[in-house]
Amino acid sequence: MRNAFADELLKLAREDARVVILSGDIGNRLFDKFKAEFPNRFYNCGVAEANMISMAAGLAGCGMRPMCYTITPFVTTRCLEQIKVDVCYHRMPVLIVGTGSGLSYSSLGSTHHSFEDMAIMRVLPDMSVLAPADSNELRSCMRAALRQDLPAYIRIGKKGEPEVFKEPPQFEIGRWNVVEAGERVCILSCGTLLPEALEAAACLRKNGLLPQVVRCASVKPLDANFLRAAATDFELIATVEEHSLIGGFGSGVAEFLADAGLAHTPRLLRAGIPDQFLHDCGEQDHARKLCGLDAASIAGRIAAACP
Amino acid sequence: MTDPATLDRISRTIRHRLIEISHRAQTAHLAGALSCVDLLVALYWTRLRADPANPADPARDRFIFSKGHAVSALYTVLAMRGYFPEASLADYNCEGAGLPEQPAPHGVPGVEWATGSLGHGLGVGLGIALAAQIQGAQYRTYVLMSDGECQEGSVWEAAMLAPRLGLGSLTVMIDFNKWQATGRSTQIMQMEPLAEKWRAFGWNACEVDGHDLPAIVSALHQENPPDKPLAIVAHTVKGRGVSFIEDDNNWHYRSPSAEEVVKAKEELFPNA
Numbered sequence: 001m002r003n004a005f006a007d008e009l010l011k012l013a014r015e016d017a018r019v020v021i022l023s024g025d026i027g028n029r030l031f032d033k034f035k036a037e038f039p040n041r042f043y044n045c046g047v048a049e050a051n052m053i054s055m056a057a058g059l060a061g062c063g064m065r066p067m068c069y070t071i072t073p074f075v076t077t078r079c080l081e082q083i084k085v086d087v088c089y090h091r092m093p094v095l096i097v098g099t100g101s102g103l104s105y106s107s108l109g110s111t112h113h114s115f116e117d118m119a120i121m122r123v124l125p126d127m128s129v130l131a132p133a134d135s136n137e138l139r140s141c142m143r144a145a146l147r148q149d150l151p152a153y154i155r156i157g158k159k160g161e162p163e164v165f166k167e168p169p170q171f172e173i174g175r176w177n178v179v180e181a182g183e184r185v186c187i188l189s190c191g192t193l194l195p196e197a198l199e200a201a202a203c204l205r206k207n208g209l210l211p212q213v214v215r216c217a218s219v220k221p222l223d224a225n226f227l228r229a230a231a232t233d234f235e236l237i238a239t240v241e242e243h244s245l246i247g248g249f250g251s252g253v254a255e256f257l258a259d260a261g262l263a264h265t266p267r268l269l270r271a272g273i274p275d276q277f278l279h280d281c282g283e284q285d286h287a288r289k290l291c292g293l294d295a296a297s298i299a300g301r302i303a304a305a306c307p
Numbered sequence: 308m309t310d311p312a313t314l315d316r317i318s319r320t321i322r323h324r325l326i327e328i329s330h331r332a333q334t335a336h337l338a339g340a341l342s343c344v345d346l347l348v349a350l351y352w353t354r355l356r357a358d359p360a361n362p363a364d365p366a367r368d369r370f371i372f373s374k375g376h377a378v379s380a381l382y383t384v385l386a387m388r389g390y391f392p393e394a395s396l397a398d399y400n401c402e403g404a405g406l407p408e409q410p411a412p413h414g415v416p417g418v419e420w421a422t423g424s425l426g427h428g429l430g431v432g433l434g435i436a437l438a439a440q441i442q443g444a445q446y447r448t449y450v451l452m453s454d455g456e457c458q459e460g461s462v463w464e465a466a467m468l469a470p471r472l473g474l475g476s477l478t479v480m481i482d483f484n485k486w487q488a489t490g491r492s493t494q495i496m497q498m499e500p501l502a503e504k505w506r507a508f509g510w511n512a513c514e515v516d517g518h519d520l521p522a523i524v525s526a527l528h529q530e531n532p533p534d535k536p537l538a539i540v541a542h543t544v545k546g547r548g549v550s551f552i553e554d555d556n557n558w559h560y561r562s563p564s565a566e567e568v569v570k571a572k573e574e575l576f577p578n579a
Contacts, residue, residue, distance in 0.1 A: 020441065040441055043472070051430040051464035058434020061420075064441065066434075082461070085424055086431055090412045 001156045001192075002099050004135030006030045008142050009067065013038050016146065020059060022052050024070030026099070049079040056094045057086035065093055065146060071105070072098030072114035072155060080120060083151075088124045093149045095142070096121075101131075101155035102191065102242030103273075106287040110277045114155070119247025121153040122220045128152040128173050129220040131241075131249070133194035134164045137217055140171035148173060155191065162195045169215075176223040182212035185302055186234040190216045190241050190249040196288070197240045199295035200302065207303060211238075219249045222256060231262050238269040238302055242293060245272040269305050271298050309352045314520045317387070318348045319575045322548040324383045324396065326571045329562045332400040334408055338546035338558035340380035342484040342517070343451060346541055347384045349523035350449060350480070359389040362416040368446050369435050371420045373428020374453035374482065375409045381418065382406055390417035426459025428452060429479060433465045436477040436536075450479045455487030458496050463508070470509030473534035478527070479505075481538065482517065484545035486556045505538035517541030549574055 013019040020041045035042045045052035056066035075098050087094045105112035121129045132138040138156055145152035189197035194215055201211045239250035250270035257265050273291045288294050321344050329337040357367040372381045386393040398404035409423035422428050432450040439446055485493055492498050505512035515526045531537045546552030549571040
């Protein structure tokens with residue numbers, strides 16, 4: 001995904017002279033082409049994320065479109081106050097991109113895990129939170145974020161994520177898209193877990209269920225119209241996210257259903273990371289299994305909830 | 308350029324208004340506002356290229372008032388420069404009015420940035436100065452910080468980057484009044500040698516008496532290497548201008564009584 005990010009960024013920079021990259025000392029070789037073509041629009045801001053964000057806000061205030069890029073915890077929680085005050089309070093069109101989100105850097109331990117980034121970004125007024133499923137949806141998200149003149153946060157994986165889309169799919173901030181139509185069960189998937197959600201749906205189909213699978217890259221704003229309709233049309237809504245069960249995508253859906261004043265509220269099942277640090281060594285797939293975020297675990301929970 | 312006697316009269320007038328405002332609004336941070344008045348006067352009356360009638364002019368010099376708690380000083384300066392009517396100062400911190408106790412974004416003409424949480428202004432100013440470099444714009448960027456603010460790590464993140472980017476159009480002024488909310492800044496943290504710290508980070512740095520208006524004006528107008536940011540460490544007195552407020556840190560939070568306003572005016576205008 002990060003290669004697609006660098007590639008799309010170069011295209012955007014060619015199309016839009018306002019685009020400038022601020023990197024928190026990451027992306028060794030990743031931006032070589034960009035640096036060669038636009039030497040005065042790439043800045044390595046060092047291991048100093050708080051300043052990087054304030055600086056981005058200052059640039060944005062002068063008509064630039066800065067994108068801040070480093071590993072997710074360092075570009076979200078570490079510099080939260082700069083994001084709140086300098087970016088969101090001033091409604092500055094700064095794009096914050098966190099790489100290695102969720103369990104992508106599983107083997108590096110809790111300092112590099114990010115289970116809380118969406119919760120924290122979601123609570124900031126005017127901040128959009130986007131979690132694309134693959135490289136191509138990331139490209140669509142970047143363009144959508146650049147089109148709106150507001151703060152945005154995109155959480156991405158690292159590299160080698162399975163590709164779901166052959167080309168950048170249709171994407172609008174605040175809109176979700178059905179990937180596989182179905183009935184009774186609606187699986188709402190955000191981020192790079194979409195392949196697991198699709199595989200879980202395939203398992204369930206073998207057992208006679210026909211779940212709908214929806215890609216929900218726009219975590220905030222969520223798609224209120226879609227959710228309102230889904231609440232009527234489905235018996236069970238399942239949310240899938242590589243993020244804490246507290247405050248993230250599933251929480252957003254639960255908040256919506258609690259507040260919407262609907263006559264009928266379907267059963268809600270949330271798959272996510274429990275409220276604990278992960279201490280186990282291992283790669284992303286292993287960590288996903290521990291958290292019940294692999295296809296088999298997701299399918300098992302849905303099957304058990306749908307007799 | 309405005310002559311020193313006129314600048315001095317302007318400074319006294321601003322201090323008098325600040326004391327009236329603090330009394331009327333019963334707000335804190337009077338002493339920290341008084342300490343930076345002369346820095347603001349030197350900047351706004353002799354250096355900053357900005358048209359109060361066109362506060363969004365893209366070519367204007369930018370000024371980030373990073374010690375947001377002392378914003379009553381900035382409001383008073385802006386009103387006297389004509390950014391908004393001086394009568395509006397009566398609205399300071401009134402419910403529903405437009406002059407909040409800490410600067411807010413997109414509201415008051417001439418206020419470039421909302422501050423109040425310390426340690427943000429220099430990074431923002433760095434971004435603004437970098438935008439000028441990228442866009443080939445000629446404006447300069449000024450940032451005013453408090454000394455306590457220099458204890459924030461983010462200040463030194465920005466300080467370490469600005470010289471590497473060759474931002475000679477960036478100037479930071481530090482209102483070094485030797486106090487912070489609960490004590491002597493120089494005793495709470497190892498502040499000194501402050502100018503030396505900026506030099507060590509690659510800045511052109513100078514020290515100045517922060518109440519000597521001609522000296523501040525000279526510091527602001529000095530020849531500066533085009534690729535080196537400038538740090539002006541201004542030695543100031545918290546509460547400057549009124550004997551019973553000067554260097555008494557109770558005035559970090561106190562506001563003056565009606566009698567104290569009268570006494571202060573007598574001190575500020577002894578021949579009136």
